[in-house]
Amino acid sequence: MKGHLMTLTYLLTGGTTPDGVQTDVGIDAHGTIAHLGPHRTADAAEVIDVSGKIVLPGLVDLHTHLREPGNNDAETVETGSRAAARGGFTAVHAMANSNPVADTAGVVEQVHRLGREAGWTDVYPVGAVTVGLAGERLAELSAMHDSAANVTMFSDDGMCVWDPVLMRRGLEYVKSFDGFIAQHAQEPRLTEGAQMNESALSSELGLAGWPAVAEESIIARDVLLAQHVDSRVHICHVSTAGSVELIRWAKSQGIRVTAEVTPHHLLLTEDYVKTYDPLYKVNPPLRRDTDVHALRQGLADGTIDTVGTDHAPHTDEKKQCEWVVAAMGMTGLETALPVIQHTMVDTGLLDWHGVARVMSANPASIYGHGEHGQLTQTGGLVEGASANIAVYDPNHRFVVNPVEHTSKSANSPYRGMELAGQVSEVFYRGHRVVAAAHLTTPYQHS
Template identity: 75%
Template sequence: MTTQAYLITGGTTPDGVRNDVLLDAGEVLAVGADATAQAVERSAEHVDATGRIVLPGLVDLHTHLREPGREDAETVETGTRAAAMGGFTSVHAMANSTPVADTAGVVEQVWQLGREAGWCDVHPVGAVTVGLAGEKLAELGAMAASRAQVRMFSDDGICVWDPVLMRRALEYVKSFDGFIAQHAQEPRLTDGAQMNESELSSVLGLPGWPAVAEESIIARDVLLADHVGSRLHVCHVSTAGSVEIIRWAKSRGIQVTAEVTPHHLLLTEELVRSYDPVFKVNPPLRREADVMALREGLADGTIDTVGTDHAPHPAEAKQCEWSVAAMGMTGLETALPVIQQSMVDTGLLDWAGVARVMSMTPAIIAGLTDQGLVSAEGVLQSSVPANITVYDPRETRVVDPEQHTTKSRNSPYRGMTLPGRVTDVFLHGHRVVADACLATPRRASS
């Protein structure tokens, strides 16, 4: 494949230094003065990033691409286009498709669709149990040995509630350095729940979803992970109590990592007063105190990553009464602006911190070998894959889901003013987003 060299000029790398960055042959060849010197001999195309942040490509451990089976909501093609527009060069596609991604055949199908689309790398997530039914383990070893090389397993949307089955899953994946990503929700405590359990849920007459339903499963699972010496990842942490349990587990050296969604860092249960189902999500929007605890947990490293939990739905699943509406929100195209508003503009994270929680750490958790990483200090390095996101934090715009690339329109940020915009994205050195518009996909060889 013939590649074009690019010189990204005038941008600021995550360490806060203004640097030129040279990309060629799918790698970051040089950063700083060396980049400028080598660009001429390589006939590099210049990309003006003055006033912008040059980040390593974003990695999402929690995306719903819906295909196969729910192409009315999203496809791998449309979902990865949205991912690219949001600055993501790698996404992990959750297993709750139809059929469920619980066999080598299904995960390989999703993996191949991602390669054919060419907008970002797609890593399928395998189901923990057959059909997400929570009764017996899925083909974990076969999925790990497939071309998709699955290492992350989750029944996301449904909790692996049986402690014996969860223990067996943790033991099994340990043999090939896999990990279980748990949807922490005790089903008996959330039967019929519609929103966060609080004074507000009583006022609104909606069945409550108690924080302890999440916290009790996390507490159980960190103890199981410690017992078998395996890796646990906690999906979409949403309560202050969950943050404290994870902080305690990490202090004991337990192999637990955790993610938080952008919407749980910005939105609160107060929005449910509108009864607009766009704000119905699992886990539910929580109290302001929970939002503040989640922000602090992400800032101090208790929470490791930001996972979008991008959950597209067709219009009829959201434009209905609250009690029957589907749970979930889109999030790929607004993730970085929400993180800027909730974490950077509030002084809780700098851009090196953003690179840590949205690129470096999720890539390390997933064991990706094709993701360009920054150092611990946030310094963009040479001789790494050229997965790069250029972001302009100075722009502001009113969110209009009708303009989004995703197939669905269930964004909770409609009408809100958010900062920042992704302007350019390079996937293995190929420019898939140029000047805030989709360019051309990178077609991988079979």
């Protein structure tokens, strides 16, 4: 196509790629990136000036709670995927702890269908590892993989697969189709009744402590199990410095382990718990300054592969109550990119190429997009690829107001915090789902 006049649906002009190059991006009627380069001749139906903004590949979140089926008062696939689109995500992976649990082909196909009907992002269901998340017997892993949802990722997130025999069997089972298990690393016997990070502060506040070793002991066990059976394990929401070191060691041994960190664990510390505001109650808990520093360094040096939002919406009834009875979790899809800018880019730990790596390319690669017929998410800006694009203004400043968010729930821990950055345009499969920072119309799947 280079050197010829092209008819485009959209032409984005004046933007900067993650590599720092000013580039025009053309999107054709087939929803593909038909042009990528400086000042090319093109006939476009609509020209959009994105000068001063970063043109990123669409973001991919491996860890999202969309609640549906069963908990529609907190979120639905439709409202959650709309929130994802406003945050710059063109693919999200819906965790299995719905009601009923996504532990059968029927449930994961329902979530997959709801995502296609919504049309705001790709929605990939995550299958449960065990029936009902009960940790007693394996779920229908093969049936979920062979279903229309083509599940590759399995997790009991919210619960730990604590039985080492079951974890080993699960790792062996998914290996046959290059799937992987995403582990919620929490030894339940060490965290019974736990309310916050175990520290001098937890004693001062009179809240039961959640020791770092509860996370680290499961990670140590599971990387060794993955090594033993030569299978893939992914560690959800890493939160301690010790966990980073364990993952770093495992990778040095060639063990097939990947890991994620949440935006809130990169920014917030246990000191926020002093207010007893349940907005800061989360699993795993907010940790110490030293843990936050180690997590940032681990993400910067590649020990931690990706950012997972762990978007966990809850109704006001479950969050606006006493700390000890409040639900654990925070919303995060609509604030993820500004928080990553604040913690990683503005601190010099990552450039925008690095952001594209940890929020798009790496999660797409981990899941296996492109290896199982799922070609819409490549994690990069490439001519001929599906046009999944997020345009981001790093200079826009705002005060977080969860009431203005698209998510059905408002339990954001950043309420009242001033941040920089705004997703101004999002293209999902070449369709403009966000324009001038506002939602437009969803993509119509055939």
